Amino acid sequence: MSPELQLDSHGRLRHLLTLEGLDAGLLTEILDTAEEFDKTLRGPEKKLPLLRGRTIINLFFEPSTRTRTTFELAAKRLSADVLNLQMAASSTSKGETLFDTLKTLEAMQADMFVVRHEASGAAHFFAQHAAPGVSILNAGDGRHAHPTQGLLDLFTIRRYKSGAGRPGPDCFRKLRVAIVGDVLHSRVARSDIHGLRALGTTDIRVVAPPTLIPAGIEQMGVRVCHRIDEGLDGVDVVILLRLQKERMLGAYLPSMSEFHRDFGLTRKRIEALRRDAIIMHPGPINRGVEIEGDMAYGPQSLILQQVQHGIAVRMAVMAMILGPPQRRAADGRRGLRRARSAA
């Protein structure tokens, strides 16, 4: 799947399909923009007029709680008109193709589609066929990518791991990160790894039984650990992944309780972490499986902060793609500089 599809000729974001191929400059710009929006969201007037008159359609072919609602809220905070389509109740269930669904909704003059689909590559398909001026945001495609989750994870890590003041360029370089659980089926793991690698993190461990590790994942620049104590040793960040039961066609695990025993974040394992280590999970949590039930919102957990950061991050992406030109200008100039230095 071509990552270039998502940038225009000036290096600006046109679609957001994957974090693969986005460089540190652009990722940092998205995170900085999200910081600005996060400030606004904490103030009394949470709504900005940046996308007034724009139409954004949420097309969710798979269930979602956090991602759909935070995309909707983000669009509303930017004053866009938002439509939420329940695709199970739409014409696709009568056999309409994805292409015809896209063209039908484009005819209503939508500016952006936020797409979640169980097929890896669905968002790329929409982007390849979208009319000029129509943008696609990938809200999760199969086990491939979940770029806004990756961005909100980076935002959360940067916020809590950069010490006081503005995050410096070194913030990500020194981190030790463990990604624990169902790496095989996880689009979140892939997006997190692409983002962390682009920002300079070199110590990334993926921690799971062999059945839940995809072949060749080392080529993404991570270390595979099949023992959790080795994987968690000295880490600054623990990212837990949900067991994706809906994507498991065969038997990957003896049982949930054995997974919890061998790979779950138990109270004992949390107590053995560094005191300043942070714990994240994209949700929904299987309590008592990925993490001991009553530890989910413990003092080191940032799981609810991740949800909150999702709004600012999604506002940033929408505004950088659809916002007024002055909001996109800096991005374009940096994109040009990047393109020139790469030439």
Ligand code: ASP
């Ligand atoms: N909500 C995330 C996703 O859609 C994580 C998960 O479902 O496990 O990929």
